Amino acid sequence: MPQRGGHHRRMKGRSAETGKAQAATVRASVTLPKSSPLYRQVKESLIHRVLSGEWKPGELLPSEQALAAEYGLSQGTVRKAVSEMSAEGLVNRRAGRGTFVTSHSGDYRPSSFNPIYQNSGKRIAEDESIYLAATQMRPDKRVVEGLQIGRNDRVTEIIRLRRCDKRTAVVERSYLPEELCPNIHALILKEQPHSMYVLLEKAYNLLIMRVEERVRARLATEWEAMHLGIEPNTPVLEVERTAFSLGGERVEWRLMVCETGDYFYFNKNDS
Amino acid sequence: MPQRGGHHRRMKGRSAETGKAQAATVRASVTLPKSSPLYRQVKESLIHRVLSGEWKPGELLPSEQALAAEYGLSQGTVRKAVSEMSAEGLVNRRAGRGTFVTSHSGDYRPSSFNPIYQNSGKRIAEDESIYLAATQMRPDKRVVEGLQIGRNDRVTEIIRLRRCDKRTAVVERSYLPEELCPNIHALILKEQPHSMYVLLEKAYNLLIMRVEERVRARLATEWEAMHLGIEPNTPVLEVERTAFSLGGERVEWRLMVCETGDYFYFNKNDS
DNA sequence: CAGTGGTCTAGACCACATC
DNA sequence: ATGTGGTCTAGACCACTGA
Numbered sequence: 001m002p003q004r005g006g007h008h009r010r011m012k013g014r015s016a017e018t019g020k021a022q023a024a025t026v027r028a029s030v031t032l033p034k035s036s037p038l039y040r041q042v043k044e045s046l047i048h049r050v051l052s053g054e055w056k057p058g059e060l061l062p063s064e065q066a067l068a069a070e071y072g073l074s075q076g077t078v079r080k081a082v083s084e085m086s087a088e089g090l091v092n093r094r095a096g097r098g099t100f101v102t103s104h105s106g107d108y109r110p111s112s113f114n115p116i117y118q119n120s121g122k123r124i125a126e127d128e129s130i131y132l133a134a135t136q137m138r139p140d141k142r143v144v145e146g147l148q149i150g151r152n153d154r155v156t157e158i159i160r161l162r163r164c165d166k167r168t169a170v171v172e173r174s175y176l177p178e179e180l181c182p183n184i185h186a187l188i189l190k191e192q193p194h195s196m197y198v199l200l201e202k203a204y205n206l207l208i209m210r211v212e213e214r215v216r217a218r219l220a221t222e223w224e225a226m227h228l229g230i231e232p233n234t235p236v237l238e239v240e241r242t243a244f245s246l247g248g249e250r251v252e253w254r255l256m257v258c259e260t261g262d263y264f265y266f267n268k269n270d271s
Numbered sequence: 272m273p274q275r276g277g278h279h280r281r282m283k284g285r286s287a288e289t290g291k292a293q294a295a296t297v298r299a300s301v302t303l304p305k306s307s308p309l310y311r312q313v314k315e316s317l318i319h320r321v322l323s324g325e326w327k328p329g330e331l332l333p334s335e336q337a338l339a340a341e342y343g344l345s346q347g348t349v350r351k352a353v354s355e356m357s358a359e360g361l362v363n364r365r366a367g368r369g370t371f372v373t374s375h376s377g378d379y380r381p382s383s384f385n386p387i388y389q390n391s392g393k394r395i396a397e398d399e400s401i402y403l404a405a406t407q408m409r410p411d412k413r414v415v416e417g418l419q420i421g422r423n424d425r426v427t428e429i430i431r432l433r434r435c436d437k438r439t440a441v442v443e444r445s446y447l448p449e450e451l452c453p454n455i456h457a458l459i460l461k462e463q464p465h466s467m468y469v470l471l472e473k474a475y476n477l478l479i480m481r482v483e484e485r486v487r488a489r490l491a492t493e494w495e496a497m498h499l500g501i502e503p504n505t506p507v508l509e510v511e512r513t514a515f516s517l518g519g520e521r522v523e524w525r526l527m528v529c530e531t532g533d534y535f536y537f538n539k540n541d542s
Numbered sequence: 543c544a545g546t547g548g549t550c551t552a553g554a555c556c557a558c559a560t561c
Numbered sequence: 562a563t564g565t566g567g568t569c570t571a572g573a574c575c576a577c578t579g580a
Contacts, residue, residue: 037568063546074570079547087358089541095547096578113540213538216531217488217506235488235506260487267484267538269384270360308549334565345551350566366566367559 042081057103104197128163134185146253154178174254207246214240313352328374328472375468399434405456417524425449445525478517485511
């Protein structure tokens with residue numbers, strides 16, 4: 001790892017000194033990973049601590065003061081680390097309360113990952129999901145590709161319908177690697193959770209932070225048409241999603257199918 | 272406008288004083304708009320100055336020092352303002368060089384707004400656009416809705432094909448309000464620009480910052496099928512886009528149609 | 543009330559780009 | 562050599578929350 005930023009300082013146990021920024025004299029060896037800006041090292045450290053389960057989704061982080069003391073840095077540096085995490089949605093800050101690890105459940109994470117809307121503008125939520133199946137199986141070619149796993153690894157297939165206003169809006173098939181989510185089929189069948197991503201947090205400490213979606217048009221199969229209440233060979237959207245955890249693992253590969261007379265896929269882009 | 276943050280201070284001509292943060296005594300009246308944090312006021316001010324054309328896309332802003340002096344604030348406060356603008360993509364900062372107003376042309380704005388990819392992973396660029404028409408007309412119902420204009424306002428319709436590897440990948444129809452982009456049809460026909468958004472910057476100082484897209488599946492019309500080299504009634508993606516300028520105006524409503532045997536619509540979501 | 547995050551300042555030093 | 566943005570510090574005051 002090349003040195004960047006030229007700070008070369010340890011993050012713990014700084015000598016009192018004058019309090020001014022010190023020259024590039026390497027004084028004492030490094031206590032924490034990498035080099036590059038200190039606030040980034042702090043950020044990486046905090047992320048690892050979240051991944052390790054030290055603070056679980058929805059829980060409170062130590063205050064900036066406490067973290068600054070712990071790392072032996074100024075509050076401003078810790079603040080910048082936490083600010084980046086907040087900007088990336090990993091954490092929510094609330095003045096007067098503290099900083100919380102993001103969670104798909106409860107109060108925060110408002111918009112979530114539901115890209116399909118009714119023409120009326122109403123978003124298709126997960127409220128009225130109907131689970132049709134949850135079974136362990138061998139992955140087919142698309143699933144192997146989407147999850148980047150071995151052909152002989154096992155996955156869990158979860159099939160559900162998303163209903164809205166007493167109509168089936170979306171037919172959905174999810175595939176999760178058995179290695180990351182052992183026995184999730186049993187949990188699904190027992191709990192019939194409203195949100196899969198909340199279940200992944202609670203049962204496996206997997207926090208979904210990012211998804212990639214590929215959208216295509218094709219004709220509905222007979223099976224899909226039956227569930228969606230449309231004629232076979234009606235054109236439908238096929239949304240293919242890969243979901244990544246905070247740790248960067250591919251946790252889910254999903255296929256969503258919906259008809260687009262009454263629904264559409266929506267994307268707001270700031271790039 | 273309710274007061275927030277309790278700072279109540281003018282942004283110009285601060286008295287020298289001790290240099291420490293001052294109490295809430297309102298000393299002299301406000302010189303700049305709104306209240307709320309100073310760095311936000313600075314940001315708003317800078318945005319207005321960009322909108323006014325004081326600095327055009329691609330041009331250099333004054334240094335943080337210079338801006339701090341001009342507004343009578345510390346560099347840190349100006350820095351926070353510029354940082355937000357940078358995070359929102361309004362501006363690019365480069366160490367050693369300075370801060371530049373974002374532009375769709377030239378070096379920066381790498382990923383732009385092209386959501387359609389070949390199955391190979393290659394992005395459909397604007398390089399090989401073929402313009403079929405650019406005419407002034409009355410908007411139909413969808414255009415009125417998309418641009419939120421009056422039924423009697425005039426718009427310019429621009430039809431083009433996007434080619435990639437010697438094949439037509441996308442058929443595209445754009446509609447721009449004549450009021451915002453007078454006589455753009457003449458410019459289009461004369462310059463046949465690679466990028467419409469670069470043209471909008473240069474000719475009308477309209478910087479496209481944000482788009483909303485609605486995606487649906489339907490069957491190709493005969494006209495579309497002809498251009499795309501497919502059979503009529505093949506399922507295709509219809510991507511409907513509204514483009515917003517920095518000022519928040521609806522500048523373009525666009526319809527993109529592509530076949531999805533060889534192409535797909537891609538979306539990366541961090542929400 | 544004490545503690546939290548949010549704003550603001552002033553000043554130091556750094557890597558980098560340009561001349 | 563000069564000037565730019567980038568990092569880091571130390572300390573002040575603020576508004577908000579909850580006990």
